[in-house]
Amino acid sequence: MSKDVYETELSVLNQENAELKREIEKLKEELAECCSALSQDGKIKKKVAEMKVEFTHMEDTEGGFADTNTHCVFSVTTRIPFKLNQNQALLTLEDEEVAERLTKMGKHTVNLDGTTADVKVVPFTVGMGVKFELHVTISGKKINVSDIPELPIPDEWMRDKLELNFYKSEHGGGEVENVKYDKRSRTAVITFTRPGAMASIVRCARHPFYVNGRCHRISVSPSTDGHLEKLQLFSGISTKTILLKGIKETEDDEESVQDMIEIHFQKPSNGGGETESIKYVSKGAVWVSFEEDA
Known part of the structure; x- marks a missing residue:
């Protein structure tokens, strides 16, 4: 040598x-x-970034008893971000066996419009993702009250005034079963005796609250309780997507180079097969995201 x-x-x-x-x-x-x-x-x-959630179903009442609450279930799956650097490409194939074969071959000589480039194929490692179900129960008898004004009166008087305010509210209401008032946070939880009494109240987010001849505005919202179920963490090597490295820069535009790369890996003579998608970056870097295959 x-x-x-x-x-x-x-x-x-x-x-x-x-x-x-x-x-x-x-x-x-x-x-x-x-x-x-x-x-x-x-x-x-x-x-977990802010995202849209998909409402899947409402839960049936257990035991055959009437339930005034609303039970909702949301399925949440996070997308997995990946930074694709300069002169790299991500190629997703239709067949897992083709992706595995191309990875085992390692190096591929790709024709880029008159010039050749030794492109390296490596397994694509997917980052950590999260999947879970969000179970939310909306109370049919309780409401949350906030922005209660600070007044120089005993807590018991404030509870009485809140009870009276929602008993004869112009936006609905009814007989109150219980008032839990927290002076430090200026919040309260109002429980009505009649199921559904709060339905018309929560349609208006701000309510008048009259104390000692003055009108204050307090905020009203449904009382909800939520918890997670079926939490799953997933990570690993993609079975269909491969990472291409070492792609030479050419005078051709990014889209043309991307097409030439895709054509090379589609040919059975090169060990390839049908592709689903490809993303090539000639300059800088981009973020791509992966989601669960439905």
Whole structure:
């Protein structure tokens, strides 16, 4: 082996070694993220971005007894973000076996309009995602009251005034069973004796509250209780999506290069097959997101 060939192969091996080290560090970071998500008391801590939730069904009443509450179930699945860097591409194939075969082949010589590029195919590791059901119960007899004014009167008087206010409210109401008043937070929970008495009240978010000849505005909202069920954390290597690295920069536009890459990996003679989607980045970086395959 000549010295030039030896140095070339050594340079390639060093480059591959550096890439493997970066992949190992990335996997370590993801492992640390998964571990930090579990606190010592067994609770799971995960930041979930604001999202739209899908209402799936209403729960039936157990035991055949009349239930004045409304029980709702929402299915929530977080999207998984991934940073796609310059000269990289994500390719999703229709067949898992094709993705596995292309990954095992490792390197592919791709024709980019007269020039060739040695593209490296590596498994695509999906970050941590969260899936759970959100169970929400909306009370049929209780309402939450906030923004109660601070007044120099005993707590018992304030409870009486709140009870009287919602007993004869112009927006509905009725006989009050109980008033739980918290002076520090300026909030209260009003429980009516008649189911459904609160329905017309919560349609208006701000209500007049008359005390000592003055009108104050208090906020009213339904009393709800929520909890999570069927919580799942998922992470791993994608079975259909592969990551392409080392794509050379060309004078062609990004879309044309993307098409040439896709054509190469569609050909059975190159070990490929039908593709579902591809995203190539020639400059800078972009964020792509993955979601559960429905």
